[in-house]
Amino acid sequence: MNPTGLGIVHISLLPGFVCRTDQRIADLSDIQQRLVAALVLSDRPVRRGDLAARLWPDAPPARAGARLRQTLWRLNQATAGGLLRASHTTITLADHVEVDYRTAAALISTASGAGGAQVSGDRLPHAWSVLRHPLLTDWDDDWLVPFQEKWKLQRVQTLEHLAEKFLQRRQHSAVLELADAATQADPLREGPRRIAVQSCLCVGEVADAHRRYRRYRELLFSELGVAPSGAIPQLLRQDRERQLALTAEY
Structure with missing residues (x-):
């Protein structure tokens, strides 16, 4: 439970930074957002000196430390002190913050x-x-x-x-849905393409399977000048052989 009375505090980093409470979206400056993000991405309390060096890498340590203290004060003002837990040496997110x-x-x-x-x-x-x-x-x-x-x-x-x-x-x-999401994130990765083609073949969507492979082959050649492995052509060939065998039975 949040002792400040702000209710649940939720931090979003996917795909962009948003800090929400039960009442509103917190209006944080760019450097305040980066401070919070750095704490989110650490799985343990962060030493003040390390955090200052990360956020102000070009500043002398004393100046970076002063900027960190100023940013912390302003962040606490903006969030009623409900976001962080700080000691003399380390800083971390409060336990009630959801990310x-x-x-x-x-x-x-x-x-x-x-x-x-x-x-x-x-x-x-x-x-x-x-x-x-x-x-x-x-x-x-x-x-x-x-x-x-x-x-x-x-x-x-x-x-x-x-x-x-x-x-x-x-x-x-x-x-x-899953394979296409993986492909959107990494268009050149073959695994999700192979799985999608195999799924299409399983439900009889042969034309879609061939279309997916053709687009992947063209993309791979355009971007890298190489061809896919033989895994997907083998799936297509095996499906074709099964179809011919079924036709021969009749």
């Missing part, structure tokens, strides 16, 4: 567990809603780039993993 990025990270952990995909069909819209967005898409800070790249890889791998699991369950509408 979409951390919710998504927990979903990735669940979906990638030893038991396979634990996301049921009725939870698919929620899974898709938190995994389809990039991290702070309009920010290009140097310190943020590794987090953005890691998040992109994690969400694409998870979407592909879930698509594979739903393919095994023959839930083909979910397969295409």
Whole structure:
């Protein structure tokens, strides 16, 4: 529970920064937003000196520390002190703050567990809603780039993993939704394309399967000057052979 009376505080980093309370959207400055984002992306309290150096890398340590103190004071004023927990040496988010990025990270952990995909069909819209967005898409800070790249890889791998699991369950509408979301995030990745083609073939959408492969082949050649692996052509060839065998029986 939030002791300041602001109610639940929710931080969104997917795809852009928003700070909401039960009452309103907090109007935070760019540097205040970056301070909060840096705390969200850390899984432990951050030392004041490290945080100051990250946010003001070109400033001398004393000046960066002074700017950090000023930013913290203004942030506490803007949020009635309900967002952070600070000591003399470290800063972290308050326990009652909810963050979409951390919710998504927990979903990735669940979906990638030893038991396979634990996301049921009725939870698919929620899974898709938190995994389809990039991290702070309009920010290009140097310190943020590794987090953005890691998040992109994690969400694409998870979407592909879930698509594979739903393919095994023959839930083909979910397969295409997940595979297409992974493809949108990483158009050159072959795994989601292969899964989508296989799903189309399973439900008899042969023309769509060929169209998807043709578009991927053209994109890959245009961007990298290479051809796809033989995995998708093999699926198409095997399906063609099955169709010919069925025709021969009649």
